Amino acid sequence: MQIAIVVYPGMTALDAIGPYEVLAGIRDRELRFVWKEVGPIVTDSNALVLGATHTFAETPRPDIVLIPGSSADTVTTMADSTVIAWLRSVHPHTRFTTSVCSGALVLGAAGLLEGRPATTHWMAMPMLKTFGAIPQPDARVVQDGKIITAAGVSAGIDMALTLMAQLEGDDAARVAQLIIEYDPRPPFDDGHVSKASPEIRKAAVRRMARLAINPRDLLSAPKVLARRWLRR
Amino acid sequence: MQIAIVVYPGMTALDAIGPYEVLAGIRDRELRFVWKEVGPIVTDSNALVLGATHTFAETPRPDIVLIPGSSADTVTTMADSTVIAWLRSVHPHTRFTTSVCSGALVLGAAGLLEGRPATTHWMAMPMLKTFGAIPQPDARVVQDGKIITAAGVSAGIDMALTLMAQLEGDDAARVAQLIIEYDPRPPFDDGHVSKASPEIRKAAVRRMARLAINPRDLLSAPKVLARRWLRR
Numbered sequence A, B: 001m002q003i004a005i006v007v008y009p010g011m012t013a014l015d016a017i018g019p020y021e022v023l024a025g026i027r028d029r030e031l032r033f034v035w036k037e038v039g040p041i042v043t044d045s046n047a048l049v050l051g052a053t054h055t056f057a058e059t060p061r062p063d064i065v066l067i068p069g070s071s072a073d074t075v076t077t078m079a080d081s082t083v084i085a086w087l088r089s090v091h092p093h094t095r096f097t098t099s100v101c102s103g104a105l106v107l108g109a110a111g112l113l114e115g116r117p118a119t120t121h122w123m124a125m126p127m128l129k130t131f132g133a134i135p136q137p138d139a140r141v142v143q144d145g146k147i148i149t150a151a152g153v154s155a156g157i158d159m160a161l162t163l164m165a166q167l168e169g170d171d172a173a174r175v176a177q178l179i180i181e182y183d184p185r186p187p188f189d190d191g192h193v194s195k196a197s198p199e200i201r202k203a204a205v206r207r208m209a210r211l212a213i214n215p216r217d218l219l220s221a222p223k224v225l226a227r228r229w230l231r232r
Helices: A013-023 A081-093 A103-109 A125-131 A155-168 A170-179 A198-211 A215-231 B013-023 B081-093 B103-109 B125-131 B155-168 B170-179 B198-211 B215-231
Strands: A002-006 A030-035 A039-042 A049-052 A064-067 A096-100 A141-144 A147-150 B002-006 B030-035 B039-042 B049-052 B064-067 B096-100 B141-144 B147-150
Touching: A002 A013, A013 A030, A013 A064, A013 A096, A013 A155, A013 A170, A013 B013, A030 A039, A030 A049, A039 A215, A064 A081, A064 A103, A064 A155, A081 A096, A081 A103, A096 A103, A096 A155, A103 A125, A103 A147, A141 A155, A147 A155, A155 A170, A170 B198, A198 B170, A215 B215, B002 B013, B013 B030, B013 B064, B013 B096, B013 B155, B013 B170, B030 B039, B030 B049, B039 B215, B064 B081, B064 B103, B064 B155, B081 B096, B081 B103, B096 B103, B096 B155, B103 B125, B103 B147, B141 B155, B147 B155, B155 B170
Parallel strands: A002 A030, A002 A064, A064 A096, A096 A147, B002 B030, B002 B064, B064 B096, B096 B147
Antiparallel strands: A039 A049, A049 B049, A141 A147, B039 B049, B141 B147
């Protein structure tokens, strides 16, 4: 079972790491973090670095594909011909093709959501229609055949448990839930846009606008980092 | 506000990345991923790599410290004199010193939990007493003054929201919750050990035993990786 988690400059780390931590528990899995080249990937905080372990070219037949979203810049990835060509090429052969958060827009840009129900981060929800998808703003996880989309960021954990149950059975998913002690007790109840006040919603939109990062900074950082890491 | 997240070979990524994704939203924060040297850190899946951005020596006065746990090997870090000396040296000056999962055992090994209530991953709970801590097996987040400990893995998200509310006010924490769309709806209810059946608990313990990794593999990997990353 080969699991390919796409990583890209400016991605939101938790979109990938939540599901990863669940799926890492699959027996006989091979986990890959896939990008155009192996090496360090700078995420949307401009502080956290994740490692790409394999290239798209090295990964022609993954069983599971997961594409995370980005608070900084999803558009560059949606317009990236390598990413889109790879998604179109691998999707017909996957067992499941999945997204978290604004990663759904990348699946959309690849033409995979045409006529399908899907979800994404609440701020990205209106954009789903651009790709012919049918937005499901109240669903945390939407499955349509072998395509599974999750709502924003932390929803990837719920998505991965749903996926794990289908891959390995309910008990395996329950074990995974217990191992990551996923018994959520958030101190507030503002996790869904329908529950947050207009003031909190406005403040969230303002903060997201501040998070946008210059894509050039994210792209030039990896080689500088790798050199620094070797010097020490 | 300098936030120092400790990273180490064999750590559980979600322990750090859950809270990181919340705390990244703090205004004027400086996020650091701290280890003995900067460079790639191989986590407990032996597939995911996180980047250490700063050394302990470069980070003498963090405002917030977070130490994650490990499913593969917490003991090596508990016995690491550099980690322990750093924790003892920075703790008197922090605003908050925090742990997720078995990271509490590292705080314990540094002598910081003596006589204090604390929590950790349910499998590590009995070990808290070794360090004079008072285990709180039913609590997801335990705060005792400026020390905050979280239960297993995903509990770090709840912990970080609690912490954010104290640092920046309830509204800032609510905004952070909405941005990561933390409106959990797990498909099962096995997240706490008291809710899981004896069979699921036994299977979880068996799987954790399988996860143990040879620490030597984790320690030799980073330089090999950095070289591979530069070659491409």
